Amino acid sequence: MAKVLIADDQANMRKLVRLTLESGRFDIFEAPDGETALEVATRERPDLVFLDWTMPGRSGVEVCRALREDHGNDGMRIVMLTARSQPEDRETAHEMGADDYITKPFSPIQLLEKVRDVLGPEALL
Amino acid sequence: MSGRGGLTARMVLLGAALAVVVGLAIGAMLLTIGAMRHAARMARHSEQVLASANRAEKQLLDLETGARGYALTRDARFLAPWRTARSTLPRQTEGLAALVADNPAQAALVQQIAAGTGAYLDDYSTPLVDAVRERRALPSPTVGKRRIDALRAQFARFDATEQRLADRRRTASDHAAARAIAVGVVVLVAGVALLLAFAAYLGRSVAAPVRRVAAAADRLAAGDLSARVDVRGRDELARLARSFNAMADALQQGRDELDSQHHELEIQTAELEDQQQQLADANDELRAQRDELEHITASLADETERQRLFAGFADALAIDAALPDRAATTLRALARAAGAQVGALYAAGGRADGRHDLVGTLGLDPASLPPRLGRDDGLPGRAIAERETVAAAHDETTLRVAAFGRETAVRQELHVPLVYGERAVGVASLGRTAPGALDPRSRELLGHLAEMAAISISNALATTRAQRLGDINRAVLDSVRDGILMTNEDGVVLANPPAHRLTKAILGVTIDEAEPLEPTDVAARFADAEAFLSAADAMAANPDEPRFDELEVAESGRVFERYSAPVRGAGGERLGRTTVIREITAEREAERLKNELMATVSHELRTPLASIVGFTELLLLRDPEREVRRSHLETVHAEARRLAELIDDFLDLQRLAERGRLPLERRRLDLRPLVSDQARVFAAQSGAHTLAVRMPAEALVTEGDPSRIRQVLANLLSNAIKYSPDGGEIGVEGWARNGVVGVAVKDPGLGIPTAQQPRVFERFYRAPGAKERAIGGTGLGLALSREIVEAHDGRIGFESVEGQGSRFWFELPSTAPGGQP
Numbered sequence: 001m002a003k004v005l006i007a008d009d010q011a012n013m014r015k016l017v018r019l020t021l022e023s024g025r026f027d028i029f030e031a032p033d034g035e036t037a038l039e040v041a042t043r044e045r046p047d048l049v050f051l052d053w054t055m056p057g058r059s060g061v062e063v064c065r066a067l068r069e070d071h072g073n074d075g076m077r078i079v080m081l082t083a084r085s086q087p088e089d090r091e092t093a094h095e096m097g098a099d100d101y102i103t104k105p106f107s108p109i110q111l112l113e114k115v116r117d118v119l120g121p122e123a124l125l
Numbered sequence: 126m127s128g129r130g131g132l133t134a135r136m137v138l139l140g141a142a143l144a145v146v147v148g149l150a151i152g153a154m155l156l157t158i159g160a161m162r163h164a165a166r167m168a169r170h171s172e173q174v175l176a177s178a179n180r181a182e183k184q185l186l187d188l189e190t191g192a193r194g195y196a197l198t199r200d201a202r203f204l205a206p207w208r209t210a211r212s213t214l215p216r217q218t219e220g221l222a223a224l225v226a227d228n229p230a231q232a233a234l235v236q237q238i239a240a241g242t243g244a245y246l247d248d249y250s251t252p253l254v255d256a257v258r259e260r261r262a263l264p265s266p267t268v269g270k271r272r273i274d275a276l277r278a279q280f281a282r283f284d285a286t287e288q289r290l291a292d293r294r295r296t297a298s299d300h301a302a303a304r305a306i307a308v309g310v311v312v313l314v315a316g317v318a319l320l321l322a323f324a325a326y327l328g329r330s331v332a333a334p335v336r337r338v339a340a341a342a343d344r345l346a347a348g349d350l351s352a353r354v355d356v357r358g359r360d361e362l363a364r365l366a367r368s369f370n371a372m373a374d375a376l377q378q379g380r381d382e383l384d385s386q387h388h389e390l391e392i393q394t395a396e397l398e399d400q401q402q403q404l405a406d407a408n409d410e411l412r413a414q415r416d417e418l419e420h421i422t423a424s425l426a427d428e429t430e431r432q433r434l435f436a437g438f439a440d441a442l443a444i445d446a447a448l449p450d451r452a453a454t455t456l457r458a459l460a461r462a463a464g465a466q467v468g469a470l471y472a473a474g475g476r477a478d479g480r481h482d483l484v485g486t487l488g489l490d491p492a493s494l495p496p497r498l499g500r501d502d503g504l505p506g507r508a509i510a511e512r513e514t515v516a517a518a519h520d521e522t523t524l525r526v527a528a529f530g531r532e533t534a535v536r537q538e539l540h541v542p543l544v545y546g547e548r549a550v551g552v553a554s555l556g557r558t559a560p561g562a563l564d565p566r567s568r569e570l571l572g573h574l575a576e577m578a579a580i581s582i583s584n585a586l587a588t589t590r591a592q593r594l595g596d597i598n599r600a601v602l603d604s605v606r607d608g609i610l611m612t613n614e615d616g617v618v619l620a621n622p623p624a625h626r627l628t629k630a631i632l633g634v635t636i637d638e639a640e641p642l643e644p645t646d647v648a649a650r651f652a653d654a655e656a657f658l659s660a661a662d663a664m665a666a667n668p669d670e671p672r673f674d675e676l677e678v679a680e681s682g683r684v685f686e687r688y689s690a691p692v693r694g695a696g697g698e699r700l701g702r703t704t705v706i707r708e709i710t711a712e713r714e715a716e717r718l719k720n721e722l723m724a725t726v727s728h729e730l731r732t733p734l735a736s737i738v739g740f741t742e743l744l745l746l747r748d749p750e751r752e753v754r755r756s757h758l759e760t761v762h763a764e765a766r767r768l769a770e771l772i773d774d775f776l777d778l779q780r781l782a783e784r785g786r787l788p789l790e791r792r793r794l795d796l797r798p799l800v801s802d803q804a805r806v807f808a809a810q811s812g813a814h815t816l817a818v819r820m821p822a823e824a825l826v827t828e829g830d831p832s833r834i835r836q837v838l839a840n841l842l843s844n845a846i847k848y849s850p851d852g853g854e855i856g857v858e859g860w861a862r863n864g865v866v867g868v869a870v871k872d873p874g875l876g877i878p879t880a881q882q883p884r885v886f887e888r889f890y891r892a893p894g895a896k897e898r899a900i901g902g903t904g905l906g907l908a909l910s911r912e913i914v915e916a917h918d919g920r921i922g923f924e925s926v927e928g929q930g931s932r933f934w935f936e937l938p939s940t941a942p943g944g945q946p
Binding site (some may be wrong): 054108 | 482724727728729730731732734736737738739740742743746760762812813850
């Protein structure tokens with residue numbers, strides 16, 4: 001079972017992502033801020049991490065960079081899930097090592113398609 | 126000349142003979158007179174001898190009588206003549222001897238007398254005197270007497286001889302005189318006779334021929350040129366006659382020639398008269414021409430005077446460039462030409478109504494005149510309208526003006542329009558105190574001067590307009606905020622004050638100091654030196670292209686916009702380049718803030734929207750159970766409400782921006798329940814924070830709009846949580862004192878740096894680090910809160926220390942519970 005980490009300070013968002021992924025077979029972890037996200041990611045080594053950008057403490061891109069600096073996370077796929085929609089934000093995220101970028105609001109179907117793209121179709125089975 | 130010997134020789138011979146005869150006669154007479162003079166002298170000599178002998182005899186007697194008198198009387202008085210005689214008697218006898226030295230007989234007698242006299246003295250007279258003196262015996266007187274007598278006899282003899290001699294000599298003298306007279310008479314008679322004979326000869330041989338010649342000459346003189354003289358003999362007179370005849374012939378010939386010449390002269394005279402007439406005619410013509418010349422000269426002098434006046438006027442106009450000076454000069458010149466004493470000058474003001482302004486007066490108080498003149502105002506107005514001089518005469522009492530410090534009667538007014546082209550640029554009103562119209566020449570002069578004045582005034586007006594325009598241009602340039610520079614090959618030719626200020630801000634040096642700098646020198650000043658240099662190159666390559674550039678100064682971070690464009694003259698020629706510099710630091714900052722805001726707003730709106738979209742899609746996709754569905758719908762509802770509130774915030778601010786004041790629905794309310802409700806809402810949002818609410822027991826009553834006050838509370842609580850990222854206790858307290866009710870929210874968070882504190886209530890202001898720390902928010906909350914509190918006549922504020930948290934509070938006017946506000 002693939003491990004998925006959802007880092008977002010908004011409880012509603014974490015809930016929405018979790019509900020969306022419930023149809024697949026994932027181990028889902030949640031983190032309400034950046035510090036927690038790093039801690040969980042380092043411990044669990046998830047296959048996929050959804051990172052909100054605007055969080056208390058360390059922001060999503062900071063967490064992303066920190067994760068990429070750790071070679072233990074080399075196979076980890078990181079997707080930014082944020083309300084920031086500026087093109088330069090996408091670039092920044094890419095530079096920080098994010099694999100993909102989803103802007104809020106998003107459709108649950110869109111989210112699932114992204115998961116399939118990143119982890120392969122078998123992840124959703 | 127054989128004839129010469131004739132008459133002349135005879136005359137010489139006759140003259141010589143006459144001279145010999147007369148010489149002989151005079152010689153004889155002189156001899157006779159010499160003999161007579163000798164005889165007379167000898168007679169006079171004899172008389173001298175006699176007188177001398179008498180003086181000697183008398184002295185001898187003085188000797189005798191003196192000595193005898195002394196002897197008788199012994200009186201010394203008698204000795205005086207004695208002494209005299211004794212000393213002089215020898216000299217007397219010696220003189221006598223000298224006189225008769227030529228006569229030996231008499232000389233011998235004198236010698237005897239002298240010897241006798243000396244003997245008498247020595248032998249008798251001197252011893253007698255000595256004897257008397259010495260009282261000796263006297264010699265006998267008879268001896269003396271005898272000796273004296275002897276001596277007197279000798280004297281008598283001498284005298285007699287001499288007397289005889291004298292008589293004889295006198296007689297000889299008389300004879301000699303008689304002879305001389307006789308000789309003189311003979312000589313005189315002979316001389317007269319000879320002269321008469323000579324005269325007779327001359328009359329016969331000279332006078333007659335001369336008379337003939339004279340008669341012939343008279344005839345000649347009378348015009349008878351045929352008069353001739355008979356020629357007789359061969360002497361000088363004959364020659365004279367021949368000469369005369371020759372002369373007469375010559376005269377005859379000469380007269381014939383003269384006659385022919387005279388005839389010729391008459392012809393010439395006629396010609397001369399003819400020429401004289403012609404000359405007179407020419408003279409008349411010359412006189413006429415001279416009169417004409419004099420007239421022309423007078424006109425020229427007059428014209429010269431006018432030209433001088435014109436030149437003086439032109440010079441004065443050239444010197445006085447300003448309108449008031451030119452007006453004064455013009456008035457003086459025109460008044461002089463018109464013989465006017467007072468005047469006023471109105472000039473076109475350049476206004477649409479065509480009114481003229483008073484620009485100068487002469488001898489008049491400007492305050493007593495209308496300051497403006499319309500096109501139809503009286504005589505000057507008519508002069509302007511008709512562009513013709515208007516003259517008016519007055520009786521002595523009609524028009525009086527205050528001039529020269531008193532009232533003066535103006536007898537004639539002249540209103541001279543100053544016409545330039547088709548336009549009357551002014552009017553000179555002149556007043557003459559002398560009666561009568563102006564003579565035509567002065568009128569003409571006045572007209573010419575007015576033409577000059579019109580050009581000058583027109584120029585001055587144009588200059589004034591140009592100056593005013595220049596002043597306006599300069600004022601406009603000075604008043605704008607942007608720096609405006611004009612440059613050409615010579616460098617900076619124009620720079621307004623902001624240009625100086627901005628240059629200093631951009632380059633750190635003044636314009637003067639910057640001028641010699643190369644683009645490469647100043648490029649380092651800018652954040653993007655490359656861009657600056659390429660802009661400089663592009664400008665040099667395309668001088669006709671306008672350019673926009675943005676320059677950020679590396680040192681200060683200030684941003685400037687530079688617009689540079691070529692400046693062209695009326696003919697299209699390039700005059701240089703204008704550069705307009707404007708600081709756009711604030712605009713760039715505002716733009717940056719706006720972009721940030723848009724990003725923020727977008728982010729803030731997308732966050733609740735994400736929940737709404739996501740949960741509604743889940744509902745649609747999965748059609749969950751009732752419980753799940755309800756939970757989803759509640760989430761969607763709450764997020765939709767949050768979205769609506771955000772939109773309200775934006776709209777509120779938009780409205781504030783438009784109207785400046787928030788609309789309020791005020792009513793009486795207690796702050797405490799509002800605070801508790803909001804605290805409960807926010808406490809639920811964050812697990813990391815605890816909210817400690819301390820409210821007083823009594824109600825915090827105010828007149829307010831509850832929804833607005835709730836908005837303020839929500840904002841303060843939201844900020845307290847957001848800016849305390851590490852969690853902790855958020856303290857909320859309320860109070861009522863001094864007529865106000867207040868609420869404060871205290872957090873243990875980041876705090877606000879002192880430097881940033883003044884900006885906290887600015888719109889779109891966000892605390893430093895908010896973005897980096899990914900603290901959400903629009904930057905509108907506090908700005909909006911302040912608007913709301915101030916709209917309630919309250920105040921809002923905070924205290925904060927960086928790193929130790931902040932305490933935000935607001936106070937509203939209190940209303941007593943149950944009472945009226």
